[in-house]
Amino acid sequence: MLKAAYRIAWKDMVGDLRRRSSLSSMLFFSIAVLVVFQAAFEPDRQAAVKLLPGLVWATMLFTSLMGLGRVFQAEEENGAFEGLLLASVPRGIIFLGKWMGNLLLTLLVQAMILPLTMILFNVDAWHVIHHIFGVLVLGILGLTGLGVLLAAMTQAARSRETLLALLLLPLVAPLLIAGVQATAGVMEVDGQPWPWIKLLLIFDTVYLALAPWGFSWLVEE
């Protein structure tokens, strides 16, 4: 059954790379946000270190929203979503596949954007970049889990991207706060990131445990 989830994720990734839709727009959007922040604040090296956690998470949130808004786009063509729901696999597996596709896309964008942010803001935190990325991964797991569920919920709405942002932002606010604090924690020499990382893990567990169940309930007519 996991093969079916993998195949759904593969289909989404291939579709995105062939159409160059979400990946390129997420990348360009991130770069634009970073350039605007750099031009607006012109931070020195010390200020940049303080700015970085918030900047990384704000960029991640906006780019994720962009990707989540399009997560069910391919399914609108030729009634493909109906085709997915006619598959002889549990609905949770369909959710898992859609989530994995979006997760991989978001991780790919963040893997490119994080070093770029550090270069653009001249932040000397290369020795902890893997820790920062690790914290980001924890945040992305929960954010995309809840995001794909809400994207499924709003896919039929006329102004779905606005609705998605309206629903998602209040629900992920605690996760974002934990993510920013954990990132700041891993960047400081005597920082205390663990309580925040534990909180991130709790959010991930809750979101990822409830989302497949919520999706199954949502698509049942």
Added chain:
Amino acid sequence: MAKLAVTGLHHRFGRHKVLRGVELSMHSGECVVLFGDNGSGKSTLLTLLSTRFALQKGQYILDGLDSRSQGEEIRSKSVFISHNSHLYGHLTPVENLLFFTELRQLDCSKETIRKAIDNVGLTRFADRPSRWFSAGMKKRLTLARVLLAKPTLLLLDEPYSALDTQGVTWLNNILADFLSNSGMIIMASHDPQRVAALSHTPLFLKKGQLSTKKEALSC
């Protein structure tokens, strides 16, 4: 014992009652063609039998499986070809069918998939994205799924639309083959002439009930 049994099937959309106690029973190798006006509930009935919609009232058994508790198993034994092709335009026919077979957990090699594409007459287009295919080509590709899945029950909603005369003959041959291999077909159609070549039982859906007679049923 019937291979497919539907008893007391009711369905409503909000306050609008579409099906009011549909009864249907079928055996292997049987083909039922549903006729009825637009909005009479043919597509709704097919969608219910595909288990895409949950049953509101009544019972549906396929091959001993109850749709209320064994929907996944029923989906693995049936293929529903609706008005939508369910194809992904960015994928080629080979990739689309590979995706279909893996979602249904069928053990099909790429050679088997290519053979199915040959059988529906799309050999030249096997590696081109299906986005630019005509409606008839999409229909053929959709029907290639039947050849791969070999289902017990085939649900077809207006299968002759978008097919030319040759295509209609070709489709009837495929469906006749399917029936001779103990498959069951339930088809919704507006076209008695095109389906005439296929041995079938016509049923008429009117006022939410099925009848063997064309005249209106009493409620």
